[in-house]
Amino acid sequence: xxxHKSRYLLCEVCVTDRSSLQLLESRTLYGALKAAVIRAHxxxxxxxYNIGVAxxxxxxxxxxxxxxxxxxxxxxxxxxLPFITYLENRGQRVQCFFNCLHVGGTIRTCQKFLVKYNKxxxxxxxxxxxxxxxxxxxxxxxxxxxxxxxxxxxxxxxxSDDESDEDSVKESEKVVLDVCSS
Amino acid sequence: MPVFMDLNIISSNDKxxxxxxxxxxxxxxxxxxxxxxxxxxxxxxQEFPKPQSVSDIFDKLPVVQxxxxxxxxxxxxxIIASDASHFRPTNEYKSFDLVAVxxxxxKLFHAACMTFDVDIICIAVAEKQPFRFKRAPVNGAIxxxxxxxxxxxxxxxxxxxxxxxxxxxxxxxxxxxxxNIIVSSGAENPLELRGPYDIAxxxxxxxxSDGDAKAAVSTNCRSVLLHGETRATASGVVYTTKKPITPxxxxxxxxxSKKAKTELEYV
Numbered sequence: 001x002x003x004h005k006s007r008y009l010l011c012e013v014c015v016t017d018r019s020s021l022q023l024l025e026s027r028t029l030y031g032a033l034k035a036a037v038i039r040a041h042x043x044x045x046x047x048x049y050n051i052g053v054a055x056x057x058x059x060x061x062x063x064x065x066x067x068x069x070x071x072x073x074x075x076x077x078x079x080x081l082p083f084i085t086y087l088e089n090r091g092q093r094v095q096c097f098f099n100c101l102h103v104g105g106t107i108r109t110c111q112k113f114l115v116k117y118n119k120x121x122x123x124x125x126x127x128x129x130x131x132x133x134x135x136x137x138x139x140x141x142x143x144x145x146x147x148x149x150x151x152x153x154x155x156x157x158x159x160s161d162d163e164s165d166e167d168s169v170k171e172s173e174k175v176v177l178d179v180c181s182s
Numbered sequence: 183m184p185v186f187m188d189l190n191i192i193s194s195n196d197k198x199x200x201x202x203x204x205x206x207x208x209x210x211x212x213x214x215x216x217x218x219x220x221x222x223x224x225x226x227x228q229e230f231p232k233p234q235s236v237s238d239i240f241d242k243l244p245v246v247q248x249x250x251x252x253x254x255x256x257x258x259x260x261i262i263a264s265d266a267s268h269f270r271p272t273n274e275y276k277s278f279d280l281v282a283v284x285x286x287x288x289k290l291f292h293a294a295c296m297t298f299d300v301d302i303i304c305i306a307v308a309e310k311q312p313f314r315f316k317r318a319p320v321n322g323a324i325x326x327x328x329x330x331x332x333x334x335x336x337x338x339x340x341x342x343x344x345x346x347x348x349x350x351x352x353x354x355x356x357x358x359x360x361x362n363i364i365v366s367s368g369a370e371n372p373l374e375l376r377g378p379y380d381i382a383x384x385x386x387x388x389x390x391s392d393g394d395a396k397a398a399v400s401t402n403c404r405s406v407l408l409h410g411e412t413r414a415t416a417s418g419v420v421y422t423t424k425k426p427i428t429p430x431x432x433x434x435x436x437x438x439s440k441k442a443k444t445e446l447e448y449v
Contacts, residue, residue, distance in 0.1 A: 082376045099377040
């Protein structure tokens with residue numbers, strides 16, 4: 001009985017047009033999730049939601065969300081996610097759906113997965129590029145990300161790994177954003 | 183990474199919508215998708231819709247998330263049958279890769295499980311189950327290799343539909359013990375699709391076991407496709423080896439091998 005174990009659900013909020021994602025806030029998300037869990041599992045769900053669940057990370061540009069829940073009850077929360085059809089913020093309703101990318105035991109594993117996933121997205125975007133300038137930009141961004149991982153392998157222990165993990169997540173997301181906005 | 187399939191995307195005349203649905207499916211990780219043409223025969227002679235060829239919708243198929251191959255798009259026919267005469271295998275059925283039937287009465291359900299030449303039997307989702315499932319026809323269907331399908335799009339749209347879907351699904355799973363079930367979307371627009379792991383979790387809500395729930399989205403769907411192939415080859419033998427046939431070779435081989443027919447369908 002050493003510590004409380006949690007499960008972190010890494011989800012992506014998918015919308016039809018990316019600009020409407022900007023309104024996303026962790027408080028709205030928390031409220032929407034709570035409503036969905038209550039609809040699906042009633043009072044029992046509401047009680048479990050109050051003790052265990054928190055929104056740990058939210059990226060309004062790419063729509064990536066990290067939700068923490070207790071290890072025993074994460075399935076309950078996960079089963080309520082597919083039923084969310086819209087998010088409401090200050091009277092504006094955004095039609096969306098949640099796509100769960102990864103379930104991890106710690107934030108760090110989810111971060112590692114997110115870095116890999118963002119790199120994959122960059123590769124996919126390369127296929128969709130129409131102009132040469134966009135292709136060049138994406139190729140440069142992919143190179144930047146790959147160089148970071150090479151540096152990670154050469155670096156020594158935990159702290160430098162943490163920093164480079166965070167850096168690489170931020171970099172890869174920044175790059176994804178740049179390409180999306182262009 | 184296992185192969186995920188979504189075998190029910192309602193077809194519409196709006197190509198843009200179909201295109202966006204298939205792109206979303208590729209983004210979520212589905213390797214194969216089937217466009218469903220639903221037919222409700224009311225008169226004696228009914229015209230069947232002709233399946234659109236995939237090149238009409240897409241010039242270049244979107245690549246599946248996590249893999250490097252493009253998404254596969256198939257055609258499927260669903261017949262809503264309220265009378266035994268509605269289902270008559272004709273030549274038009276052959277142009278579809280998969281055939282499904284949606285029985286509305288108990289007699290039809292029994293006939294569909296035991297005798298009809300179908301790949302998929304749909305379970306009612308939008309209404310209270312009009313008849314009870316019995317073990318005998320269900321086991322007969324499982325022996326034959328026919329699969330039962332539940333759609334989840336109705337559950338996402340409406341609260342009361344959600345109750346019917348879950349109730350019907352659970353009562354069915356009790357009878358069939360979790361075998362031969364597939365879960366598919368029945369999506370009419372791209373916001374009604376859900377990722378494959380989310381659907382496997384929904385399977386847990388339907389009281390499927392862990393392995394069965396994942397199989398419902400991956401291996402069982404693949405079995406349905408293979409069953410559809412046996413219908414096409416008409417010999418009951420499933421060809422599992424596929425070698426790449428160059429166009430020259432195709433001209434030489436075409437009168438001889440039956441294999442070329444199924445491979446042409448996938449091109």
